[in-house]
Amino acid sequence: MAIKTFAAIDVGSFELSMKIFEFAGKNSIREIDRVSQRIALGNDTYENGKISLQRMDELCRTLKEFSGIMKTYRVDDYRAYGTSAIRETENTTIVLDQIEQRTGIRLEVLSNSEQRFLDYKSVAFKGETFGKIIEDKTAIVDIGGGSIQVSLFDNDALMATQNMRLGVLRIQERLNRLNAKSGQIEGLIDEMVSAQMSIFKKLYLKDRTIKNIILVDDYLSPWVLRKSGKDASKAIAGVDEYERMMEVLRTRSQSQVAALMGIAEERVPLVFISAVILKQIAMLMGAEKIWAPGVALCDGIAYEYAEKNKLLADVHDFEKDIIACATNISKRYMGSRKRAETLESITLAIFDSMKKVHGLGKRERLYLRLAAILHDCGKYISMVNLAEDSYNIIMSTEIIGLSHMERAIVANVVRFNHSPFVYYGQLNREGTKLTEEAYLVIAKLTAILRLANSLDRSHKQKLKGIKALLKDNVLVLTVNSQEDITLERGYFNDRADLFQEVFSIQPVLKQRKQF
């Protein structure tokens, strides 16, 4: 295979960084250059909601330099992502356009869950160590500038993930405003963190202890990694070791710490905040070991790109994580597991038989599965306003690995499963910002889900083992069931309208009774 050169750019809230990678053959990713430049965009965004003119200039100048470096290496492709500092500016669109005009770099904005997913991916790509660690109960603690993300693993699948606005820069910003004395700082951070973490604990942990923590951050990790001789698999340390480090951070002056850790002095307060957050979380969880593989978003960007372009063999089933995550959400809202499974199998049977007609791919199939799993989560709140409640629950719950737009698709599919379908014009008037493309996906998936849903109206899973076959303009659904399906047949005919409208295909239900 020819060598492919790729640049990954991370416009973070504290730092701008770029890594250049070479992909050569399966599973060979080689980092050939990395540059980073401190530009604290986050300080502007978190404080004023906008990026100042001066920082904008700095940002563009640096990106322009990055573009020069990319040219030098003659990179074949690049991805540039902005995270919370860009996402949370009031004028994101203007900022993005300006950057493209001034630097030629097309910057995309990652939603929090996408960003965390990339971080998570780069951790997962650390291979064996990751596999071994998540055999025990494990939490990934991803400390960013704007927020932190805590994700829980059990039985090597992702269980839950929660975002908390406790980012290092954000905390620093708040501390500055409080004008705290240096002696108070640790106590203040403790308070901020424990307030939110105790809720997290109630929600997800209860009395379980989490043995391992995987730390993803830009503050402590580099130091840990350096200590381990840049070997990520060796960057595991006991909690006691971190406590010793905490002691050093408490007692030494900034310049001493900077010299000791080999970092710039202005970074020391951020390291301190990061360390306090980690300490609190580790304490609450009762963690014993901490692994800091030292991954950066840029690595995740490269892995994702390689994965999409089939430059890498899979190391971990990320789809499984997303499904597991959704299943857990459903469980939290008392969704019926059995019913979800039936629905999932019917929808997928229909989806798979109609590939040629709907033209949707693997990713959309995943949305459909998620919609099926989450289809009834809203009933936890009210059985009457099922549509709106489900929609709202999904929109405000994080599903790691899905972008905001993707989540909106799933939420809408679930919503229209229960409420009358709304056309594009009307939908947009409601204030949802959906592209036409996304809208079409919603329409198609809704049609399938509705049809499937009608087949299990009685919620008794009568229609297990359904077979779907597309013949000309007719979709024949054959059911092996001894039971009476009159109710289903009735609903089926009602619900077939949207399906016909969307696909111009007539669904037909056949029952094959076996005697």
Place this chain on the structure above:
Amino acid sequence: MSENNFRNPAYYTNRELSWILFDHRVLSEARDKGNPLFERLKFLSITASNLDEFFMVRVASLKDMVHAGYEKRDIAGMTPKEQLEALSEAIHKLVDLQYSTYNRGLVPQLLLNGLKVIRRHEDLSQEEAAFVDQYFEENVYPVLTPMAVDSSRPFPLIRNKSLNIGALVRKKGDDVLDFATVQVPSVLARIVELPQEDGVRKVILLEEVIERNIQKLFLNYEIVCAHPFRIMRNADLSIDEDEAADLLKEIEKQLKKRQRGEAIRLEVEEGIDKRLLKILRKELGIEEQNIYAIDGPLDLTFLMKMYGLDGFSHLKAPKHEPQPVPRLPAGCDIFEEIRKGDILLHHPYQTFTPVVDFIRQASVDPEVLAIKQTLYRVSGNSPIIAALAQAAENGKQVSVLVELKARFDEENNIVWAKMLEKAGCHVIYGLVGLKTHSKITLVVRREEDGIRRYVHLGTGNYNDATAKLYTDVGLLTCSETIGEDATAVFNMLSGYSEPLMWNKLSLAPLWLKNRFLYLIGREKEYAKEGRPARIVAKMNALCDPDIIEALYEASAAGVKIDLIVRGICCLKVGIPGVSENITVRSLVGTFLEHARIFYFENDEHYEIYCGSADWMPRNLERRVEILFPVEQEELKEELLHILHNQLRDTLKAQVLCADGSYERVDKRGKESFSAQEAFCEEAAALAMQSQEEEISSSRTFIPEMRHEEA
């Protein structure tokens, strides 16, 4: 081990006084009758130009300290004032020795060898005088600018380092004495050769020619007396970089200012008219101790020109031609050769051409993506600059860090830096607050199996002219780990953050000093455990107190330490319980010793490093320097051999004694051995051998004489 205070000032030598000793060592080469006569002229000239620079930088900076009321003592416990006083005495002695060498040693010898130096114009014969006068009218008079001082004309600016003739003049029919001066033009040759007579060549110095004709410059005056004088001004360039928005402009400005610095030395002819001297003293505001009455021509740097007179080749050392590097014959593909294994270069015994070719080949190689280099001092008309410009024109990304703060070279540097920029190179004009002294080149090349990085690391500047005179080592490598580090170095120099960690290179001002302290400390620990422990380090200067302290500790623990320090050495040897295990030697030879090589025994797994840094605070704390390990076995042995030869030297080496003085090696029972000569011979033999091999491999067959048994 007893608790010894290794920081005791009594254990240290003042660095300025140690420098004077260095100039004495150079002077002793001028006095050494074993050296060819004209080489001795050269050494004497070097002592003079060294002293000039020393005044402008070191003495000037001490003066600044005294003015600022700075009282802090140096590592030897001396205040700036005490240092100045001690220096004044030491320098007067040095100058006296310079001129006695010149007058008693060299001039008579020159005469014996057919070159007559006419010291005073009064000694000219009639024909000679006529020749000189004509020479004056035709060549000198047109470029002179005589200046007289009277009530309407203020005392003129006397340029730094310029040679002048001061005169007392009296208007005709008047009693008042006025001061007049004329600069001896630096555009004209200082040495004026007179027509030969009876096979004896004769020369006279330009100032004598002018002095003889000075009346012609002040026609309306009567000349009372005329004497040459020369001043030296404070020239240490200290730029406040935080305030200089544009470094480039600031340096240009400083350059103009330099000529107006405070006068810190006045040299006058011995026997100068007292009235004239008084005027000079008053106008220049100079103290008695800084006035040097010179018995001979002022500014001995003209001797370098005298060395350059044609003929007399039997009185000069045969010129050494830098030899080809066997691994890199002319016309080879350098990248291919480097891929076969690291290559060590030893200049000037081996030619510098491969380094130039390295950049030249990169500039035209279509697969090369980028060339990055740090440039400190570059020769005029440098082929490296030309190649870099060419590369940029060929569409390669060329980044060059040009150090504008290189002492006295700024004007030169600005010119070609601008030229590079015009050619499309990305030029970085140094770093705020740091001087970039490292010598590193990175070539990024796209090859079949991906990006490959080729790196040249050196101990000397990328200057093809000085590479013929300075002894340096360089390494060409495409090691992945060094390549990664080199990339990181240039990213840092471009202002990006430091990498997570360094593989092989150690950088000042980041971690280099700690690295050295660690390496020295490690030997100490081995010594304590009774294992073999040894350090051999070669450098230009040693004055960092932390390093010296570490060396004392190591020595006290039993580490055997041999230091080869060309110049300043603040460490003292032979202090009981402190430095009994340390030896220091200094090599002063035809070539300027410049390489920095560091050997650490490391429990019989010896490590050897080269770098751009001396063990001086300014190198370790205020400069960007690189230390690199040499790890291939054969190359390590080569470096070891270099150190070994230098420790064996009996001809050019002088050894530091416990009393702080340097003495020549006691030759009894030892063969005469000059390391520099040996290296010349070895390089020639090696080149010859590889040439022969090439011939034999291309012209003959090698029959297999035995059947290989399986």
